[in-house]
Structure formats: structure tokens, C-alpha cells
Amino acid sequence: MLEFSGKVAIVTGAGSGLGEAIATILYQGGASVVLADIDQQRCIDVAGRLDPEGAHTLPLQTDVSDHRAVEAMVAATMARFDGLHLAVNNAGITGPRETPTAEYDIETWQRVIATDLGGVFFCMKYQIPALLASGGGAIVNMSSAAGIVAVAGEAPYVAAKHGIIGLSKSVALEYAGRNIRVNAVGPGFIDTPEIRKLPQEEHDALAALHPMGRLGQAEEVGQLVAYLLSEQASFITGSFHSIDGGYTAR
Structure with missing residues (x-):
């Protein structure tokens, strides 16, 4: 068990899947955790499971594509816990699959880019001053295996996930001398509630894309x-860290 006692963490997209697994591991390591998600009830449910008395968790409804909501999230964190040391910018969405770029709806493109890439920028813009005020810390931004390879028909998602890696590297250089570390992680297909909704044949096809022959587990990414x-x-x-069962090694 990694030790995070006395640390304050923000995890976006914490209402389910990867975000929930990450928030759980940080809380179990002793951190106070802000659980942010566009679906606040999911965050309330996760916080209630982890911390029934609510002493070390704070569930917040946050749309990361709205910079004002992100600013408010960080302000609420500082007001409640008087510090910020760790941040996991995990919230994201996907658009329609198998849609050629020339046929892609402009509003959908803008929504995916605003959430997946803009959301990471907004989070770091407001998290970094709080981290500096708290003496420094670390950020992990959630990219994807699609951040280093192409997926036909999912242009905005792929563009955003590639962008997260470049953004993370740039910010890491800017703050390397100020005690803030920034890295990106690229999962393959993970066995999350959304994946489990797929028909069995689609589920199996996704698993088969990985040389290890299975989907990843949220807890593996969380660790x-x-x-x-x-x-x-x-x-x-x-740096960028793949966790994809060999998917991008081919």
C-alpha cells in the first residue's frame, strides 16, 4: 500500500470506472479525496462507500469542459482541506465510433475536444497554483492507448488523447524546478461498467485486441x-506510461 497520509487529492471522473478505482486507492493510502464528476450522485455514492462519515472525502459535481466549474472545484478543495498535493485528471468522453472525419458533426467534435483536452488544461490551470501554495505535488493526466496510435473513425478522441501527452510534457518542463511533477498514463481497453454494457461478442473482440488476451482492470490502472x-x-x-496489455507494442 502506497502512503498518502496528510495529502489532499482531486480525482475527476471519480464517479465510476477508472476514477473510482483511483480515488479508492488514494483514500485507502490515507489521502483526503475530492471526487469530482459531472454526475454528482455517483460521487456521493462512492464517497459514502469509502468514508461514511464524510471526514476525508468531498463529492463535487464538476463539468471539466467549463473552466468556471473547474475553478470552483479547486476553490472548494482549498476551502475544505486547506491544501492540494495530488491531482488525477481522468474525466473524459468519447464520441460516435466509426465516423469518418468528413462526416463528423462539428458540435460533437467541439464537445469531445472541450472535455477531453480542454478539461485537462482547465484542471491544470487552476490546480497548479493550489499545488504551489501547498508546497508542490504531482499530477497524472489520463490519456489512452489512442494517445500514441490511431483509431479510424474516432478523430476527436484520438486528437485529444494525443494532445494530453504533449500538454503534460510541456507543463512538466515548466514546473520541474518548482516541485510539481506531471505525467500521463495510457490505458488500453479496461473492464469498466461502460465496457460491460457491450454485447458479449464486442466485449470479447476488444479483449482480443490485446496480446495478453484480456481487458485491463481498473485497479491495475489505479495502482x-x-x-x-x-x-x-x-x-x-x-513521461507517458502505457498500460495496455501490449496493445501498442505491435
């Missing part, structure tokens, strides 16, 4: 993220 946030990773910044 990597937690390591990158921990003091054990104190010399790691500006």
Missing part, C-alpha cells in the same frame, strides 16, 4: 497512477 503520484516516483516527470 500505476498511485505509484506515479507517490514519493517512490519522485524522479519521474514529463
